[in-house]
Amino acid sequence: MGHTVVVVPTSTMLRRAARRRCPVCGHGGLFRHWVRMAPTCPHCGLRFRRIDGHWLGSWFLNVCVAQTVVVAILVVGVALTYPDPPIAALAAVDAGAAVLVPLGFFPFSRTLWVAIDLAMRPLDFHDGVAPGFELEHWPDAGLGAPAGR
Numbered sequence: 001m002g003h004t005v006v007v008v009p010t011s012t013m014l015r016r017a018a019r020r021r022c023p024v025c026g027h028g029g030l031f032r033h034w035v036r037m038a039p040t041c042p043h044c045g046l047r048f049r050r051i052d053g054h055w056l057g058s059w060f061l062n063v064c065v066a067q068t069v070v071v072a073i074l075v076v077g078v079a080l081t082y083p084d085p086p087i088a089a090l091a092a093v094d095a096g097a098a099v100l101v102p103l104g105f106f107p108f109s110r111t112l113w114v115a116i117d118l119a120m121r122p123l124d125f126h127d128g129v130a131p132g133f134e135l136e137h138w139p140d141a142g143l144g145a146p147a148g149r
């Protein structure tokens with residue numbers, strides 16, 4: 001009943017997302033500027049913001065990555081300079097990383113979250129994807145597709 005079947009494997013969706021591409025169709029050009037994402041995929045029509053609060057997930061992903069980098073810089077920095085670590089310098093580098101990493105990772109956090117979300121909640125009629133797109137590159141997937149759509 002209006003449901004489509006995502007036949008794109010999760011690994012493929014993640015690989016596309018890691019290159020800031022649409023997980024469903026693999027098309028790029030989703031960002032007008034580094035942090036300005038188009039509301040829908042210009043190629044297949046996927047509406048990226050699938051539910052209210054959708055981007056909380058990408059925000060969480062971004063925070064996790066940023067914190068991991070910040071902690072890694074601290075741990076590696078102290079380990080390399082022990083027993084006399086340059087605390088002020090490390091703090092300055094970490095402060096820079098805390099700002100730059102979330103900015104740099106932002107578009108990836110968006111596309112990766114869309115892929116993760118699609119892996120957990122399969123593509124639905126309401127996501128706006130043009131009929132046929134989710135099957136385009138997978139000609140043997142017709143078996144799983146519901147009749148009449």
Ligand SMILES: [Zn+2]
Pocket residue numbers: 022023024025026027041042043044045046
């Ligand atoms: Zn697309």
